């Protein structure tokens with residue numbers, strides 16, 4: 001599939017990729033990004049792990065650089081993430097038990113970060129991965145312990161809205177296709193947020209899947225999530241070869257299934273009502289830039305190969321779109 005049209009030219013919604021600041025120094029990757037996508041999600045440099053310094057101060061050089069690249073190239077920017085159970089910097093851990101001052105620091109962080117990128121982002125993943133791993137209830141985190149398990153989530157949405165009146169405010173999670181039980185808990189949380197008046201205005205489904213996923217699972221998830229009535233972001237799509245049961249399937253079969261899975265994700269997204277298609281984001285364009293390659297040198301989870309050539313997966317996206 002050598003002569004495929006650029007993805008961004010064939011879709012009636014935004015199509016994105018994750019990106020790191022160092023990627024922008026790689027001319028081949030920068031060119032591929034410009035050619036294929038019109039939205040960027042910072043892969044980790046808008047997270048607390050990057051922004052919050054050991055002394056509690058904030059730094060913004062890498063995310064500012066990504067924001068400038070997006071603006072210079074007419075691309076939208078998606079903020080990722082404000083609150084994540086997996087990241088609780090020392091500077092927050094150190095704060096004393098006083099609820100009022102902790103809440104103030106939490107709000108201050110959200111106001112500073114979402115405020116800085118106000119008008120520059122189309123949306124924020126406000127709370128990432130709030131549902132427990134097994135789908136049974138919500139996760140416990142520093143945030144839930146100090147501020148309450150539902151309250152810290154609602155507060156994050158209200159505060160993000162205060163900082164940025166225009167951004168779509170998303171609740172983002174993973175394994176929603178693999179685990180109907182987790183999906184049900186996730187949807188209950190979304191409904192409870194809406195019922196409480198919290199400004200939840202979009203649903204993010206990561207779609208980190210493996211090539212042996214059963215056909216139909218992504219489609220079922222998308223229909224189910226759509227019943228909430230909110231815009232949907234396919235926020236981190238990749239299809240691992242290594243995480244699949246590759247003892248039974250040869251590499252060529254895994255690659256066929258990978259392409260089929262990318263195609264199903266695109267088709268399921270296309271089947272949504274137009275007003276519910278927020279954006280469709282690939283978690284890396286080239287195999288070699290993916291976090292999964294970092295975990296396993298033989299993985300190749302993206303639609304483009306190491307030399308920026310479209311794989312069967314890219315062709316399947318083009319066909320489905």
Ligand code: XIL
Pocket residue numbers: 043044128174206236291
């Ligand atoms: C991953 C990034 O790809 C890595 O570079 C980083 O070190 C850790 O996080 N779900 C998410 C993303 O919401 O933020 C994660 O990204 C992948 C899983």
